[in-house]
Amino acid sequence: MSDSVAFFSEFRATDLLFLGEAAGRTLLISAVSISAGTVLGIVFGWAISASRFWGVMTIGTILDVFRSVPLIIQLVLFYNFFPIIGLNLDPFASGAVVLSIYTAALVAQVARGGIEAVGQPMRRAARSLGMSYWQDLRYVVWPIGLRAVFPAWVGVALSVVKDSALVSVLGYVELLRASQILITRTQEPFIILAAAGAFYFAISYPLSKYSQKLEERWAS
Amino acid sequence: MIEIKGLHKYFGELHVLKGIDLNVAKGEVLSVIGSSGSGKSTLLYCINGLESIQQGEVIVDGVSVHEKSTDINKLRQNLGMVFQQWNSFPHLTSLENVALAPRIVKGKSKSEALAIAEKQLRHVGLGDKLTNYPSALSGGQQQRLAIARALAMEPEYMLFDEATSALDPELVGEVLETMRMLAEEGMTMICVTHEMGFARDVSDRVAYFHQGIMEEIGPPEQIFGDAHSEHTRKFLANVR
Numbered sequence: 157m158s159d160s161v162a163f164f165s166e167f168r169a170t171d172l173l174f175l176g177e178a179a180g181r182t183l184l185i186s187a188v189s190i191s192a193g194t195v196l197g198i199v200f201g202w203a204i205s206a207s208r209f210w211g212v213m214t215i216g217t218i219l220d221v222f223r224s225v226p227l228i229i230q231l232v233l234f235y236n237f238f239p240i241i242g243l244n245l246d247p248f249a250s251g252a253v254v255l256s257i258y259t260a261a262l263v264a265q266v267a268r269g270g271i272e273a274v275g276q277p278m279r280r281a282a283r284s285l286g287m288s289y290w291q292d293l294r295y296v297v298w299p300i301g302l303r304a305v306f307p308a309w310v311g312v313a314l315s316v317v318k319d320s321a322l323v324s325v326l327g328y329v330e331l332l333r334a335s336q337i338l339i340t341r342t343q344e345p346f347i348i349l350a351a352a353g354a355f356y357f358a359i360s361y362p363l364s365k366y367s368q369k370l371e372e373r374w375a376s
Numbered sequence: 377m378i379e380i381k382g383l384h385k386y387f388g389e390l391h392v393l394k395g396i397d398l399n400v401a402k403g404e405v406l407s408v409i410g411s412s413g414s415g416k417s418t419l420l421y422c423i424n425g426l427e428s429i430q431q432g433e434v435i436v437d438g439v440s441v442h443e444k445s446t447d448i449n450k451l452r453q454n455l456g457m458v459f460q461q462w463n464s465f466p467h468l469t470s471l472e473n474v475a476l477a478p479r480i481v482k483g484k485s486k487s488e489a490l491a492i493a494e495k496q497l498r499h500v501g502l503g504d505k506l507t508n509y510p511s512a513l514s515g516g517q518q519q520r521l522a523i524a525r526a527l528a529m530e531p532e533y534m535l536f537d538e539a540t541s542a543l544d545p546e547l548v549g550e551v552l553e554t555m556r557m558l559a560e561e562g563m564t565m566i567c568v569t570h571e572m573g574f575a576r577d578v579s580d581r582v583a584y585f586h587q588g589i590m591e592e593i594g595p596p597e598q599i600f601g602d603a604h605s606e607h608t609r610k611f612l613a614n615v616r
């Protein structure tokens with residue numbers, strides 16, 4: 157009797173701390189993946205839109221693979237594949253690498269859409285003023301394209317936060333994994349999942365709120 | 377002076393310009409007329425290097441435009457261009473639209489660039505729209521904004537590609553007025569246009585393009601009164 161009491165114990169205040177730390181890991185892996193994936197994705201998106209054949213055929217096709225294979229399969233595959241090529245990555249690093257590439261594949265589409273939203277005539281007008289190729293990208297394509305696809309990018313970022321839960325399969329103790337551990341111990345799935353959900357919301361809400369503010373400012 | 381020598385332009389198999397020879401002197405206003413697809417826009421793009429050429433040469437003030445060693449971005453500062461679609465930068469106010477290129481291309485300070493922008497906007501009659509975004513401007517105002525933006529680089533030449541074709545009829549006048557004003561100030565201009573009144577009244581010479589060939593060029597009185605080419609006469613009979 158006393159054994160099972162020790163095994164199944166009540167939800168305690170320290171468990172909340174445990175969940176909080178896990179939320180921190182969710183935030184960390186999401187932030188790293190979204191940052192790296194966005195930078196990479198913009199470069200890929202630019203490469204696809206700038207080079208007619210080569211870019212679309214090679215980069216485009218590779219990214220299509222990453223966009224269409226379920227993330228959980230990619231995670232498991234790469235986690236087992238990295239050691240084969242001599243890379244001994246811990247769950248966090250493996251997860252971050254895979255999640256970053258996955259994000260990059262999604263952002264590349266968004267970035268390409270942003271560049272195409274600006275259009276050839278606008279870019280010719282910029283070049284006709286004497287702007288260099290890079291000045292056109294920096295001062296015309298970037299601000300106009302960004303405004304056009306920013307909501308789509310926010311959508312990608314928010315989905316990556318949620319998708320980061322899948323890294324739990326590698327043993328990285330983020331929010332979902334932590335919740336599972338606590339549920340096994342306490343048998344209180346309702347409270348714990350509600351708490352985990354609240355943490356996800358707390359991570360996502362500021363991002364969507366901030367992006368709303370930004371969009372309102374641009375619209376004026 | 378703009379010198380065009382034996383210019384040929386292809387888009388793949390499509391032969392768009394078939395050996396154009398044309399000189400435009402400083403201070404001259406040349407109107408280019410012709411039916412759709414005759415290569416008028418392409419000619420302008422070849423002059424400022426927005427399109428490559430396959431044969432011949434374009435020389436602006438002694439500099440060969442399509443030579444690899446030519447600093448094309450520097451050359452374009454001297455060749456303002458206004459397009460059918462005005463392409464205002466939607467995220468910038470009128471002032472910022474005009475000040476952008478002087479600042480980043482010419483390296484002017486922010487205050488200098490803004491002063492230039494304000495001067496050019498007043499010049500084209502947009503002095504009361506300095507802080508408006510393009511979305512709050514009419515098509516005619518946006519086109520004048522585009523003219524001011526080109527002028528802010530202090531070009532010696534201006535290329536107009538059907539600057540009034542996309543405008544509602546009641547807005548055409550204000551843009552033509554602005555172009556007329558530039559002509560009177562002595563700007564060298566090549567104007568691709570469907571506005572025959574403008575071509576007749578403002579230009580020094582009128583060139584008629586037909587299927588990639590410059591069929592005829594001459595003073596407006598001659599082109600409109602006594603065209604040599606059958607094609608020219610037909611075209612003019614139709615547009616009137």
Ligand SMILES: Nc1ncnc2c1ncn2[C@@H]1O[C@H](COP(=O)(O)OP(=O)(O)OP(=O)(O)O)[C@@H](O)[C@H]1O
Nearest residue numbers: 387390392410411412413414415416417418419538
């Ligand atoms: N980027 C391009 N690629 C392929 N073909 C093109 C391109 N731009 C123009 N063309 C073709 O070249 C020909 C000449 O076009 P251009 O735009 O110079 O004609 P235009 O005289 O300006 O006609 P419009 O009065 O309709 O503006 C047309 O047949 C057009 O379809």
Ligand SMILES: [Mg+2]
Nearest residue numbers: 416417418538
């Ligand atoms: Mg045209």
